[in-house]
């Protein structure tokens with residue numbers, strides 16, 4: 001009996017966690033890879049790609065809201081800037097990438113989408129250690145819109161922890177090149193979770209506040225906005241906040257933001273394509289001011305979403 005059972009056990013395939021094999025565990029969406037549009041579950045790359053093995057890649061993320069791309073021109077500018085700085089080439093110009101992104105969204109049918117364009121160093125046929133031998137690889141995809149903060153967090157504000165992890169310095173990696181060097185950010189996130197917070201802010205090499213996993217940060221004091229100036233990605237949502245402040249006559253500056261300044265702020269919010277403007281109402285377990293979402297944060301949030309219908313900032317996706 002026991003022998004039969006063992007034989008049957010041996011014939012069984014090894015137990016594999018369903019998440020690794022179930023195509024339905026991928027978000028609904030459409031990817032562009034090697035000249036083809038594919039369901040997300042079929043968009044795969046080689047494990048020998050430098051993008052995977054060495055984080056040698058750049059990307060950009062733009063969102064679609066109510067069927068319209070938001071500030072796609074700025075995202076393309078940043079993406080092509082990153083390609084040039086990393087000496088990568090792709091067989092498409094800006095119009096070509098624009099067409100591919102539109103097609104991914106249109107084929108996915110998503111009216112609210114998170115859309116990523118990316119390029120990896122690629123792989124070389126001989127597994128050469130010379131990055132010049134690798135064939136660069138462009139990909140893009142559109143999946144449902146995702147936000148750093150969920151609906152409840154947007155209403156009541158996020159609980160954030162300031163981690164002592166230091167953001168990779170700009171002398172090592174130009175932060176204007178969007179990259180997947182996220183180990184500092186991910187370690188910061190675990191610090192935050194260990195301390196009961198929902199997300200993290202990490203520091204720059206001078207001990208000032210830098211940014212968080214996928215977002216910039218602003219604080220408001222006496223009606224003036226400030227955001228860290230060095231060692232951070234020049235976010236497009238951050239830039240939109242500056243544009244809105246210009247239009248509204250609000251003072252906003254990129255400058256050093258100390259941990260003390262953040263703690264003493266009247267209001268704090270974070271900014272990202274993944275969620276827009278998101279309030280922070282607790283830092284390291286202590287309320288920011290009265291612990292409520294502040295008036296300037298609420299105003300900038302409303303103006304930000306209004307801009308999404310403005311043809312000067314957005315472009316319509318042509319769905320079939």
Ligand code: PLP
Pocket residue numbers: 061211212213214215216232233234235236237238271272273274
């Ligand atoms: N900082 C980092 C490290 C990011 O990865 C991102 C976005 O992915 C941001 C800030 C926010 O940039 P944006 O507003 O362009 O989405």
